[in-house]
Amino acid sequence: MSDQTKFEVLTDIATEILVNELQRRAAAKLMSVDELIEEAQANWEKAEKDADDLKDLGHADE
Amino acid sequence: MKKFISLILVYSICLLLMACPKETAVRKAAKASFELSGLTVDAIAATAKAYNENLIGLETKDKIADALKLVATGGKNFNQALKKFRDQSGDNLTPDQISFLNVIFSSEVITPFLGILQTLKVLSMNGAKNLLAAINALKVVILLISNGFASAGIPQMNFREVEVNV
Numbered sequence: 232m233s234d235q236t237k238f239e240v241l242t243d244i245a246t247e248i249l250v251n252e253l254q255r256r257a258a259a260k261l262m263s264v265d266e267l268i269e270e271a272q273a274n275w276e277k278a279e280k281d282a283d284d285l286k287d288l289g290h291a292d293e
Numbered sequence: 294m295k296k297f298i299s300l301i302l303v304y305s306i307c308l309l310l311m312a313c314p315k316e317t318a319v320r321k322a323a324k325a326s327f328e329l330s331g332l333t334v335d336a337i338a339a340t341a342k343a344y345n346e347n348l349i350g351l352e353t354k355d356k357i358a359d360a361l362k363l364v365a366t367g368g369k370n371f372n373q374a375l376k377k378f379r380d381q382s383g384d385n386l387t388p389d390q391i392s393f394l395n396v397i398f399s400s401e402v403i404t405p406f407l408g409i410l411q412t413l414k415v416l417s418m419n420g421a422k423n424l425l426a427a428i429n430a431l432k433v434v435i436l437l438i439s440n441g442f443a444s445a446g447i448p449q450m451n452f453r454e455v456e457v458n459v
Contacts, residue, residue, distance in 0.1 A: 240346050244339045248332070255331045259324045264379065267323035271372045274330030278365035281337040286358040288341060289351050 317384045319375070322394065326372045329402070333368065336409075337361050353412060360408040367401025 344354040378390040
């Protein structure tokens with residue numbers, strides 16, 4: 232993969248993260264404290280599971 | 294021109310300081326937990342994509358995965374403590390409760406995040422120069438979120454130190 236392609240992929244990733252972050256900040260303004268805590272809990276649990284899946288990635292043959 | 298830029302900077306800082314003046318500490322902490330949890334989910338997806346596109350190797354991917362798992366577990370603990378304290382104290386957390394949240398946040402969330410920043414630093418030093426812009430964008434997001442927690446008065450973290458390490 233060329234450096235230019237790598238740059239484009241990384242830029243896409245960074246842009247997606249930034250856009251999601253802005254959307255989250257906008258959504259958070261409209262949510263109650265209980266909703267924020269509840270949504271955060273669901274996100275943290277998903278993050279735990281996704282991190283396990285990420286660790287397994289590429290180790291299937293081992 | 295310099296005066297104009299200074300004026301803009303001062304105005305921006307004032308806006309930041311005045312933003313949401315009525316928000317309670319518990320709301321700021323809940324908002325920061327929500328935002329950081331979302332970012333963590335995004336960071337995991339981004340790392341998987343970077344690995345699948347051969348931008349990072351297996352070892353780097355595994356290091357980031359380990360750190361993100363720690364962040365996720367620490368963040369879950371932080372959020373559960375926050376929920377418990379809110380149930381007990383409503384919108385007015387006690388100094389002891391804030392202190393407890395400080396400890397969890399600093400040791401279980403920020404520390405593994407710093408590990409990721411260190412990995413990214415190594416990656417940027419070894420990688421091609423034109424990858425730096427995208428990597429730096431990721432660092433900026435992480436620092437923004439971290440500072441969001443700081444402005445909530447939750448962690449007693451020296452973010453200047455973090456920036457130096459990045």
